[in-house]
Amino acid sequence: SAVISQKPSRDICQRGTSLTIQCQVDSQVTMMFWYRQQPGQSLTLIATANQGSEATYESGFVIDKFPISRPNLTFSTLTVSNMSPEDSSIYLCSVVGSYNEQFFGPGTRLTVL
Amino acid sequence: GESVGLHLPTLSVQEGDNSIINCAYSNSASDYFIWYKQESGKGPQFIIDIRSNMDKRQGQRVTVLLNKTVKHLSLQIAATQPGDSAVYFCAEKSHVAGGYQKVTFGTGTKLQVIP
Numbered sequence: 001s002a003v004i005s006q007k008p009s010r011d012i013c014q015r016g017t018s019l020t021i022q023c024q025v026d027s028q029v030t031m032m033f034w035y036r037q038q039p040g041q042s043l044t045l046i047a048t049a050n051q052g053s054e055a056t057y058e059s060g061f062v063i064d065k066f067p068i069s070r071p072n073l074t075f076s077t078l079t080v081s082n083m084s085p086e087d088s089s090i091y092l093c094s095v096v097g098s099y100n101e102q103f104f105g106p107g108t109r110l111t112v113l
Numbered sequence: 114g115e116s117v118g119l120h121l122p123t124l125s126v127q128e129g130d131n132s133i134i135n136c137a138y139s140n141s142a143s144d145y146f147i148w149y150k151q152e153s154g155k156g157p158q159f160i161i162d163i164r165s166n167m168d169k170r171q172g173q174r175v176t177v178l179l180n181k182t183v184k185h186l187s188l189q190i191a192a193t194q195p196g197d198s199a200v201y202f203c204a205e206k207s208h209v210a211g212g213y214q215k216v217t218f219g220t221g222t223k224l225q226v227i228p
């Protein structure tokens with residue numbers, strides 16, 4: 001199984017600022033994803049982080065709001081830009097393992113005031 | 114559009130009893146289904162999966178049943194324990210343009226185990 005860590009684990013931010021979330025995996029993985037989980041809700045896929053190219057965004061999510069970097073096969077960042085209270089959520093990094101299992105990080109709990 | 118949903122948002126079960134969590138899906142093209150367990154403050158944890166060419170798959174204390182005729186998926190937990198208390202999500206994986214697989218999550222069921 002893949003071990004995924006995220007930084008920060010939680011943060012409280014002011015409206016209009018930006019936060020960058022880091023995701024580190026203990027092994028090289030091809031597929032890496034970012035999800036959002038709003039309070040009491042299910043998970044929604046934001047984008048697929050592609051190594052060496054631009055991320056692939058799902059409907060309703062745009063690069064200007066959620067820029068993503070994927071410099072190598074073990075690391076990715078998600079930035080939540082120009083935050084508003086509606087961005088308060090848990091943001092989760094996810095990877096696909098060798099046997100096609102999908103693993104999730106512990107999440108970053110973001111509160112925007 | 115595609116959707117994966119659950120019949121019951123909350124399920125309370127006596128410790129030692131069996132639990133059954135249900136899920137309906139609408140995308141007949143999905144070829145892979147997964148159940149996840151999410152404990153408070155943690156990310157979802159893989160429990161068990163099943164491919165669309167199977168009807169049943171068993172793990173340790175868990176069984177997943179797939180009925181493709183009615184597009185229904187269920188997770189059965191035998192001898193439910195307090196540690197099973199969590200939110201359970203079904204998810205489906207389908208191929209999308211670009212050659213990668215997209216995982217769509219259901220709404221989740223909260224399982225409460227009564228000691």
